Amino acid sequence: MTATQEPAAGTEIGRDRRRKEDQRLITGRTRWTDNITLPGMLHLAMVRSPFPHARITGIETEAAKQSPNVVAVLTGADLGEAQGACINAWPVVPDQVTPAHLPMPVDRVAFAGETVAVVVARSAAEARDAAELVEVDYEELPAALDLKDAAAAHENGGAIAHPDLGTNVSAVWRFDSAEAGTGGDVEAAIAEARENGIVIEREYRQQRLIPAFMEPRSTVVDPTGEQITVWSATQVPHILRFAIAATTGVPESKIRVIAPDVGGGFGGKLQQTPEEMITFAVARRLGKPVKFTETRSESLLTAHHGRDQWQRLTLAATKDGHVTGLKVDLLADLGAYVAIVGGGVPVLGAFMFNAIYKFPAYQFQTTNVLTNKTWTDAYRGAGRPEATFAIERLMDELAAELGKDPLEVRELNWIKHEEFPFTTVAGLEYDSGNYEAATARAKEMFGYDALRAEQAERRARKDKVQLGIGVSTFTEMCGLAPSRVLGSLNYGAGGWEHAEVRMLATGKVEVVTGASAHGQGHETAFSQIVADRLGVPFEDIEVLHGDTQISHKGLDTYGSRSLVVGGEALVRAADKVIEKARPIAAHLLEASVDDLEFSGGRFAVKGTDQGMAITEIATAVFAAHNLPDGLEPSIDSEATFDPVNFNYPHGTHLCAVEVDTETGQVKLRSYACCDDIGNVINPLIVAGQVHGGLVQGIAQALWEEAVYDDNGTLVTGSFVDYLLPTAADTISFDLDHTTSPATTNSLGTKGVGEAGTIASTPAVVNAVVDALRPYGVHDVAMPCTPERVWRAINSGGSGGETTEAAAPHFDESEGAAQ
């Protein structure tokens, strides 16, 4: 472990290179999908259900068809089987209850916002005008809205989201350490703690969130070539191509999917969406290029949401604070359909509730529930933020029960640095880490002891503004994922990644990756990796991605996988280039292969000044005039890497908040974090990932929530009501790193894309609760709004549910005027 990582002179890895991507983005020379215009292109507008659950009894399209420049109005019945289907890639149990998911349903809608008809017109404005003229008759059905009610509906006659299924329970997935042989019996541990130790029982709410990427989703489909070309604002061009082919019958080889510039995703664009499928079907039917770009309200209403769990938690410990067991019982809201990862999201959390602690016994169960709300799927962290929140809140509760410092209780229970590699009670092998070092550094940056002293002083004088200090010592599993493990979990695909390195005749290098960036900076970071590996200038490397015709093979970008899986594929492809070049170098230098050394981009004959650059060999191979007999004239190489393990970044995050006990207002005071993400390729990009991740996690703690009213209407359906943080809400952060290189990839890197989001939410809520403990508060539900904090102070409890939190936009007495 070293406290800081300094790049060696002349190397690219570790340098804070400015991004190659930026020149275009800062000058407006961009290729967002909505920028694409093709000759004769038509535009779509969706007609969406206002009801969460209703039978479609009639669709009158004639008036819309007569509207100016309308080309067609199509329903689900019109498109029929040509519309394909939206797939679930991860049936978490063999008997998972999975409702059929047509992109445009024919007879019944299952959430408010579902598309029932599509209008095609010569302009987007005309399409939208005409969509207003489509009249749909609905027969409302009882809607399953509340998660707890929905989970029990098959027993008590409550509303069923899909009546023909007879239940809202899609799956019950369970892990038990005693059954798996990875630990003891959790019930015995809890029983023992009830007699002789400490039992902490809590129920936490993971509110529903919306990924809210800045670029609304957009899809353009051009069916006029031999191949059907699909441009889409997606994180997953390869998976999308597979899903379109698999469900429409169009051969995969006849579909080209391009993810051009993509404006953020955070998991929200890893879906195969109904809108993409409808756009594809309309283009095929009409034989013309078509475009669909959603409005922000459509995006908030219909792009998948995240989180939405109830967590029932039981932690057992000895009287001196050693944890002895953890039992987790989740209810997870899938929404109206099982999305592509869908019920797998809570399962991804199953291995993380035990976190960095040495629990002897562990049990996890999730009950995945269908409701008549927008579907849920991966949102930055996907399962792991939920797990980290639960355990980090519980560790603070244990500390409070013991009357000890929360860091002291954590240290008592965490895996010590000399114990790595460590096999956890959930059956994972953590390869490396040093929780002591990261915590020591974070405390130093934060000024932990001084802030504790200030807190004591404010408490003593009963200051109306109380100081709270929150701790989160997180780890997570990322780098999705070892294919065999995915197979054992019943996931429908693998977790490998592909890369190719092409050596061009002019000395330039093309790198092709199956990862699909949407803001991460792959072009820069991957250039740095290849520059070091091949000894070619950073500027001479071009990274190509996001187009299935260029990058023919890949599994795309999510789960903090691009560097630790895709980067390793790239390293291996580059190494193959060197090995293919070696016999050619020997031939051209008239030396033995054994006498050659490769470094700094050059093959040198040991003990001489004779040598040749790998780029010169590329030129010689292009000419192919003088190659060894029997060798193919190419040193281009590709590699597909399947990881052997997940990847385990960790860190210690410390947050200080000031809580105004008279108003309930929470103000961020300072935030320091020390993340151990192994070796860093580009510290500038890493810092950006951490900053952005932190704010998304902090936003869950303090501001964001997707709220439905009793009618199943999303009342946070615009940026007026869904509170994305602004610059004025946030603060600057104090970041540092300790370095325990990963042992499962050549570069020793760990994922960083999700770390900030996973870590920060409990740090903030722990800080809010810490500020209020003298008031008898031991929980505040998220988001910790001033109202909820005030209620917690004044009436105990956690501040209650959010019900129709949105401010009315109009005076209700004038409502008729709308």
Place this chain on the structure above:
Amino acid sequence: MTRINLTVDGQRVADDVEPRMLLVQYLREKLGKTGTVVGCDTSNCGACTVHLDGRSVKSCNVLAVQADGGEVTTIEGLAGEDGQLHPVQEAFRECHGLQCGYCTPGMIMQTVDLLAENPSPSEEAIRLGLEGNLCRCTGYHNIVRAVQHAAGTTGAAEGASA
């Protein structure tokens, strides 16, 4: 249809537009100025920010006809004719003030306006001045650094670090 005449990024243009057409639609759909983007329907996100007669406006909140006779500068017209980046553009790159880049045109145009009004803003003034522009990637940390860097109130090295 209404006839409008205006200057966009130094180019005089004239078109017949529907009275309801937004300035951002005019820029994108009629002029192909796709550097300016749409991020929301409610003028909350600021991604569409341009300058109209020297002041920043959200171009989703201005009708094209209201720009008649005016002078519009978009992100595409900010750099010099020789391609020389505006100092604010340079600062965003230098300080890693963008990731996906979708909010960036609006952020940069708003920053130019902010610095024109207050050439040496405090961190608080920067944060308040950018309150109408949403970013989902950066957590604003490096955007604030970029503005400070452009204002000359912080060094590049500091701006680029955590």
